Amino acid sequence: MKVRLKKEIVTMGVPGLDPRSDVGHYVAAEDWNALLEDPDTILIDTRNDYEVAAGTFRGAIDPKTKTFREFPNWFRAHRADLLADGRTPRIAMFCTGGIRCEKATAFVKAEGLDEVYHLQGGILKYLENIPQEQSLWEGECFVFDQRVTVKHGLEPGSLDQCHACRMPLTAEEMTSPHYEHGVSCPHCYNERDDKQRARYAERERQAQLAAERGEAHLGAHMDEIRERKRREREEEIKRQNEKRRAAH
Numbered sequence: 001m002k003v004r005l006k007k008e009i010v011t012m013g014v015p016g017l018d019p020r021s022d023v024g025h026y027v028a029a030e031d032w033n034a035l036l037e038d039p040d041t042i043l044i045d046t047r048n049d050y051e052v053a054a055g056t057f058r059g060a061i062d063p064k065t066k067t068f069r070e071f072p073n074w075f076r077a078h079r080a081d082l083l084a085d086g087r088t089p090r091i092a093m094f095c096t097g098g099i100r101c102e103k104a105t106a107f108v109k110a111e112g113l114d115e116v117y118h119l120q121g122g123i124l125k126y127l128e129n130i131p132q133e134q135s136l137w138e139g140e141c142f143v144f145d146q147r148v149t150v151k152h153g154l155e156p157g158s159l160d161q162c163h164a165c166r167m168p169l170t171a172e173e174m175t176s177p178h179y180e181h182g183v184s185c186p187h188c189y190n191e192r193d194d195k196q197r198a199r200y201a202e203r204e205r206q207a208q209l210a211a212e213r214g215e216a217h218l219g220a221h222m223d224e225i226r227e228r229k230r231r232e233r234e235e236e237i238k239r240q241n242e243k244r245r246a247a248h
């Protein structure tokens, strides 16, 4: 199950590409800042749009891809812009755990570029090893589990998530009238019609029922994190409401 999921996540849809034999240069988390501070480095975030929305490295280009499969087309379409100014193109890429960007660098190398680097161990290794005062990371790092995001030292982040469109959400966004748990949020409300929203609402109701029957096995630790976040959110909503009342 886990292996299949991993394979699905890293699929890019380019036949004949073997990242094991032709990846870019690995850069350790400790050497990553020096590469980023070099003005000749072009930094590309290889993750999907909803992941980048939670946080990214300072100065990173966001390809705004919905899935990793869109990456090759994005690169080909922007290749000329990326390599303009006559500079020696040095391309640095990163992803959450360092697996997806291996595929991306192998692809970019196959497109004829040689100076290609990726962050070894991904953002997670960087957040684990690099102290916050030296960090070039801004925001939080989206992760594919109950935590939604993590911060420096891999501490659980402050964001929750829209279960309809996967966008990370701040406490303030969750006070929006367009936010409904598991159904819609300010990012996707206008992209979906009533029928779709009704379907999401039904899915959410089924998930709740399953959770009540004890079919959803969340670890006690995760429950604790969610409970803390829920309390934080409620407090934030209360603060927002008080602020609004005070303004009237």
Ligand SMILES: [Zn+2]
Pocket: 162, 163, 164, 165, 166, 167, 184, 185, 186, 187, 188, 189
């Ligand atoms: Zn949404």
